[in-house]
Amino acid sequence: MRLAERAKNISPSPTLAIDARAKKMIAAGEKVVNFGAGEPDFDTPEHIREAAIAAIRAGMTRYTPVAGTMQLRQAIVDKLRNDNGLDYRPEEIVVSAGAKHSLYNAMQVLLQPGDEVILPAPYWVSYLEQIKLAGAVPVIVQTRQENGFKLTVEELLSVVNRRTRMVIINSPGNPTGAVYTREELSALGHAVLEHGLIVISDEIYEKLLYDGLEHVSIASLSPALKEQTVVINGMSKAYAMTGWRIGYAAAPAPVAKAMADLQSHSTSNPTSIAQAASVAALTGTQEPVGEMVEEFRRRRDYMLERLQAIPGINCNRPGGAFYLFPSIDGYIGRQYKDHTIKGATDLAGILLDEVKVAVVPGVAFGDDRCFRLSYATSMENIREGLDRIEQVLKEIK
Incomplete structure (x- = not known):
């Protein structure tokens, strides 16, 4: 069956692909720290869920x-x-x-x-x-x-x-x-x-x-x-x-x-x-939004401080959303074991394979000098994930 040209030219979403691979590893019992998620890790506020239940009951x-x-x-x-x-x-x-x-x-x-x-x-x-x-x-x-x-x-x-x-x-x-x-x-x-x-x-x-x-x-x-x-x-x-x-x-x-x-x-x-x-x-009340934003700010500050302390990493201070987009220019062209790091895609593969940390390589966003880290995850995961990332970066020659 012949596909239309528009279908053949579609590229799958790299962000969803990374997230799916990480979740598959987690389902297999591996302890993966997933920084790929593009969604808040909070539950939908209670009053919103109750409104949905009321709508169902009202037909x-x-x-x-x-x-x-x-x-x-x-x-x-x-x-x-x-x-x-x-x-x-x-x-x-x-x-x-x-x-x-x-x-x-x-x-x-x-x-x-x-x-x-x-x-x-x-x-x-x-x-x-x-x-x-x-x-x-x-x-x-x-x-x-x-x-x-x-x-x-x-x-x-x-x-x-x-x-x-x-x-x-x-x-x-x-x-x-x-x-x-x-x-x-x-x-x-x-x-x-x-x-x-x-x-x-x-x-x-x-x-x-x-x-x-x-x-x-x-x-x-x-x-x-x-x-x-x-x-x-x-x-x-x-x-x-x-x-x-x-x-x-x-x-x-x-x-x-x-x-x-x-x-x-x-x-x-x-x-x-x-x-x-x-x-x-x-x-309804906007209080849950404010609480979520404050928690995101706390995570952002911690993650940014950790990343900025790593030699070879250059990371801007984001003013919004829940992502950091650090540059890895300082590691491009260097070696990790038998791998040459040509860009963020190579480093993302190393991080997932070697220490089970999922990040999204910047090639997905048009810049393979960087990768994306989502801080829409717990502080426990952020600490553990950054520890593992530091472990790999220290071994790059």
């Missing part, structure tokens, strides 16, 4: 409108107004089966074959594949560690041409934890408007901020930018609801309608019960 188990229940879309409208200074109508909101689904819908309805999309690297793995699935061309712009891995106006303008259609901004970012300032986004916004670009603003980690940093949505900077932006967010990261699969997009009405129409022929509505739980998440 909320049937189809909903494709774009989501009016109750949830209104809760999202209120959230965007109160948290982000953005005014949308419910018909400009589309609820989907996770933020990844929202991103897919947006790219499918906005990109034509041959369109170019500016993709700052390091990037979240699925952006690249979703651009390609839409028939568009990813234009990867390598950002600089000394600039916090953030796209500058100069870098953006260096690749803009008549085929450029879109730029992706992810703040706080995965895998680097980079957080764009209001001034940085304003500068990028001027360039976006000058060249008539569309912005996909992925804000899924917006609640996971540290050190008093402010989350700013580029769409909030001016009415003109709002008309050029699709805001992507969801419930997974802030509310520990990864398995509930609820994401959403806020976009100009014609774009939102096209996304809903596309969704009507693919997945139809997201799960009714998860939508009811999401209303409780957005409208």
